[in-house]
Amino acid sequence: MERDPGRTPVKPMPAAGSRDRTGERLTLAGVLLAGALAGLLFAPVFGFGVLLPSVLTVTLVLAAGAELVARTPVLIPWRPLLLGVAGLLGIVESALFGTTLAGLPTGDTVRALGAGLVDSWRLTLESTWPARPEPELLLFVPLLVLAAGVLGIELAHRFRGPLPALLPSAVVLGLSQLYAAATGGFALAAALGYAAACALALVRGQVRPVALVVVAAAALAGSGVGLLADPLGRPAYSLQDERPAPLPPAPTVSPLTEIAARLREPDRAVFSYTSPAPVDRWPLAVFTEFDGVNWRTGGEFQRLGAELAPPPGLLDPQRREARISTPPGSGRWLPSQSWPAAVSGTDPLIGPANGMLFGPGGAVDYRLSWWEPKAEGLLEAPIDPDVPGWQGGVGEVPPGMAELAEQATRGLRATFQTALQLQRFFTDHYRLADGAELPTGHGWPQLERFLLHTKQGTSEQFAAAYVALARLRGIPARLAVGYAAPATSAADGRWVVRNRDVLAWPEVAVRGFGWVPLDPTETAARSTVTGGLADLTARARQNLPAPEALRNPELPADGAGGEADEAGSGSWWWLLWALPALVLGLPVLWVLGVPLLRLLRRWRRRRATGPAAVAGAVAEVRDRLRAFGIPVTPGMTVRDLAMAAGPGSDRFTAESVRLLAGTVDAALWSGAQVTGELAERAWDAERQVRKSLSRNGSLRARLRAALDPRTG
Numbered sequence: 001m002e003r004d005p006g007r008t009p010v011k012p013m014p015a016a017g018s019r020d021r022t023g024e025r026l027t028l029a030g031v032l033l034a035g036a037l038a039g040l041l042f043a044p045v046f047g048f049g050v051l052l053p054s055v056l057t058v059t060l061v062l063a064a065g066a067e068l069v070a071r072t073p074v075l076i077p078w079r080p081l082l083l084g085v086a087g088l089l090g091i092v093e094s095a096l097f098g099t100t101l102a103g104l105p106t107g108d109t110v111r112a113l114g115a116g117l118v119d120s121w122r123l124t125l126e127s128t129w130p131a132r133p134e135p136e137l138l139l140f141v142p143l144l145v146l147a148a149g150v151l152g153i154e155l156a157h158r159f160r161g162p163l164p165a166l167l168p169s170a171v172v173l174g175l176s177q178l179y180a181a182a183t184g185g186f187a188l189a190a191a192l193g194y195a196a197a198c199a200l201a202l203v204r205g206q207v208r209p210v211a212l213v214v215v216a217a218a219a220l221a222g223s224g225v226g227l228l229a230d231p232l233g234r235p236a237y238s239l240q241d242e243r244p245a246p247l248p249p250a251p252t253v254s255p256l257t258e259i260a261a262r263l264r265e266p267d268r269a270v271f272s273y274t275s276p277a278p279v280d281r282w283p284l285a286v287f288t289e290f291d292g293v294n295w296r297t298g299g300e301f302q303r304l305g306a307e308l309a310p311p312p313g314l315l316d317p318q319r320r321e322a323r324i325s326t327p328p329g330s331g332r333w334l335p336s337q338s339w340p341a342a343v344s345g346t347d348p349l350i351g352p353a354n355g356m357l358f359g360p361g362g363a364v365d366y367r368l369s370w371w372e373p374k375a376e377g378l379l380e381a382p383i384d385p386d387v388p389g390w391q392g393g394v395g396e397v398p399p400g401m402a403e404l405a406e407q408a409t410r411g412l413r414a415t416f417q418t419a420l421q422l423q424r425f426f427t428d429h430y431r432l433a434d435g436a437e438l439p440t441g442h443g444w445p446q447l448e449r450f451l452l453h454t455k456q457g458t459s460e461q462f463a464a465a466y467v468a469l470a471r472l473r474g475i476p477a478r479l480a481v482g483y484a485a486p487a488t489s490a491a492d493g494r495w496v497v498r499n500r501d502v503l504a505w506p507e508v509a510v511r512g513f514g515w516v517p518l519d520p521t522e523t524a525a526r527s528t529v530t531g532g533l534a535d536l537t538a539r540a541r542q543n544l545p546a547p548e549a550l551r552n553p554e555l556p557a558d559g560a561g562g563e564a565d566e567a568g569s570g571s572w573w574w575l576l577w578a579l580p581a582l583v584l585g586l587p588v589l590w591v592l593g594v595p596l597l598r599l600l601r602r603w604r605r606r607r608a609t610g611p612a613a614v615a616g617a618v619a620e621v622r623d624r625l626r627a628f629g630i631p632v633t634p635g636m637t638v639r640d641l642a643m644a645a646g647p648g649s650d651r652f653t654a655e656s657v658r659l660l661a662g663t664v665d666a667a668l669w670s671g672a673q674v675t676g677e678l679a680e681r682a683w684d685a686e687r688q689v690r691k692s693l694s695r696n697g698s699l700r701a702r703l704r705a706a707l708d709p710r711t712g
Contacts, residue, residue: 021070027162028066030201031152031169032059037193038172039145044180045124046141047306050133054094054142061090062149079157080150087146088113095135095142116140125243127303128352129180148172161607162201169197178239202603244300245349255284255333255481256295259460259502260438266500270483271335274494275322277372280534281503281517281524282335283482286354292395293443295464295479299389301349301358307342308352314339315375315512320532325365334359335482335497337370338507338515353389354478372532373513379540383416383476387509390476394468398448405469413552414474419508419518420544422475426466426520430455444468462520463504476509480517484524598623606683613679614664617686621660624686627705628693638664653696656688 036059040051065083069075075082092105092113099108116139124137131137148168156165173194176182182190262268273279287295310317317339324335334348334357343350345366349358355370408425412418433439433456439446442464450461457465463479470477483501490496503523507515516537517524524534605616618638626632630644642657663682694702 024070024156025067027156027165027201028153029063030197030199031156031162031165032063032149034166034169034194034197034201035059035145035148035152035172037190037197038148038169038176039141041173041176041182041190042138042141042179043186044182045129045131046133046138047130050130050138051141054091054138055145057090057094058087058142058146058149061086062146062153066153080154083150083153084146087150091139091142091146095139112136112139117143122243123303125179125240126245128305128308128350129240130307131303131305132347133306144172144175156201160609166198166201169194178237180238180240245302253331254295255331256287256442256460256479256504257440259458259481259504260440262499262502263438263458264436266498268499269327270497270499270501271324271326271330272494272496273322273324273335275320277320277322278532278534279320279322279337279485280532281482281484281505282497283337283355283480283517284333284335285356285481286351286389286507287479287481288354288389289392290394290464290468290479292397295442296392297351297354297356298392299351299353301351301356304340304343304348304350304357308340308350310341310371311339311514313512314371314514315373317371318374319369320372321367321369323365323367326363328363330362330364332358332361334364334366336368337372338517339371341369341371343368373536374532375512376536378510378513378516378536379416379420379543381416381510381512383414383419384509384511385414385474385476387476387515390471390478390509392478394471395444397472398444400452401444401448401469402472404451405472408469409473410547410550412550414476415553416508416510416516416540417544417550418473419470419475419477420541421547421550422466422470422473423506423518423520423541424544424547426462427522430457430462430520432459432462432521432523433457459502459504459521459523463506466506466518466520470506470508477506478509478515480505480507609679614682617660617679617682618664620686621657621689624690624693624705628697628701629704637661653689653692656685656692660685660689 036055039055040048042051062083065086066079069079069082089105092100092109093103096109096112097103099112100106112135115136120135120137120140124131124140127137148171151168152165155167156162159165181187271282273282285297288298289296319341320337326334334346336355336357338355340350340355340357343357343366346359346364348360348366350356351358357368359366408422409418410421412421430450439450439454439457439461442460447461447465447468450457451465463481467477467479481502481504483497484503486495486497486501503521505517505519505521505524507517510516513533513536516533518537602620605620606613608616621638622632622636622641625641625645632641632644636644638657638661642654642661645657646654660682663678663685693705697705
């Protein structure tokens, strides 16, 4: 048969088996990449660098294992088991190598894997974040990636479409967001990365730039919808809020009730420490709830993670550090600071809202670092009534207490100067008890006796009475118990804290400075330790005006109404940008929606089998010709389409449509079975038509074909 010199040669098509294998590899690559990205979205919990080795190892092992099984058909029935075992070995080598013997798993390895499967997810929820980079906490993440990868590979082989294979990674993705929701630029990058992985899996080896652009644009649009759906910026839900760590079951004596007993044995050593920074006191416990009889710590405990950031709003935070040692027989309350940053040498529980550390008890040698403000201006700083941890009430107030609180503060409004005036009132009118019979108790009966009758007590009564009266005047205050710094250090530079240094004190919340410790007994002031927040407080007290010179600060010109108006405006301000964003978003949705709908329509037609696959290719060609302005009517045959395409396009387009016509003849009228190869031939012709029309059409024609919904 002679070759027509006018015909444009058509490139021979690769074998169907080669195309199927390439598409399969790309699908599996997309599935595994989606699972890995979902696992790495636990980065806010552990840190990206901690998760990357184990997640990357699992992903590479699964990819290599899947390729090996594909090349060895006899292994296909055993694929899930083989991939699962290989993935577990990868986890062992990357995260549990310390439990192996020269890289070989041991009994400790098996126990660690079992604990990781059962307990690691729970221990992580009970920890502050970022959690400690330890296998017993992070092991559930690579195990999730392994499960999603093995299940995704099996679903990809058992279903015609790759969409079910992405469901396991979507589950891991959702779980990661229930732990810690991604925000800001990290959320955007994660959305685009996951969308690209899904596009790689969904296009079955036909990766087109437009597909990635459309999916990426959809991810961007989804991020915008997320902002509009929550314009007030409320905190995201987290499973961590439901998993506080329970205290150990053994009973623990409150340090507040031990003050008098400790003062009877003043020389007994409690702990020692070394620190390059001055420390004027060491809190053990903080009490925020008072029912008139007992003081309770309140709040929940969590396992202390790798590090805590400085609290929001703390001015010029400086990091301090100390090395602390407790002797045998010590209790579980560990010396701490208001804002701990990290602890090494032990694995304590922490009260994130109050800084309390709860350890295993006994001899402990640990390193503590904490945050402390360094900024000036404490005396003029406003109090912070919004800080949590002081609304625990004062119980049933005895008669005369409210009047005493007003007298002690000279009727002034709640300010930090008022808090210092209340401290001065206690210092001037009450004294520390001494002798063998020291008063005990901190409920209203004991406080009433202390305030109105004896006017002497231990720091227990001073601090409890101060906090109760401060709360009656609206000053945010809480009660702390611990130790003041010793007067001098030992010859080796170590400070040894003894029972004589036990102290209870009030703390007042000041904006920008956090909880500021006060000293109504002037016990802590006897120490030679200077610097830090203690110096700021001492200078503020020295600069406090005389009682008769104290005045209420002037209110803003608009009074409280200005604050109310500002607060009220915050409930609807988002409408000012939400409505324009919605108006501007409609064209964006148009630009993104029309191509996306066409892409989905083509994907649905492409998934058909048998004669329907060939018919789908014909329908797609007909719609594409119509989109480029070529006159098409419903009654046209495929050869009629080729004739219609001739005048309005190039010869290559018409030739590709004629090739499609031959495929239709073989598929629909020859009576032969429609094989996958025949369907691929029809869709190859369709792809050639699309390429030719896009290459030769004008910019206006391409935009019309892409955005006009009537041409679909």
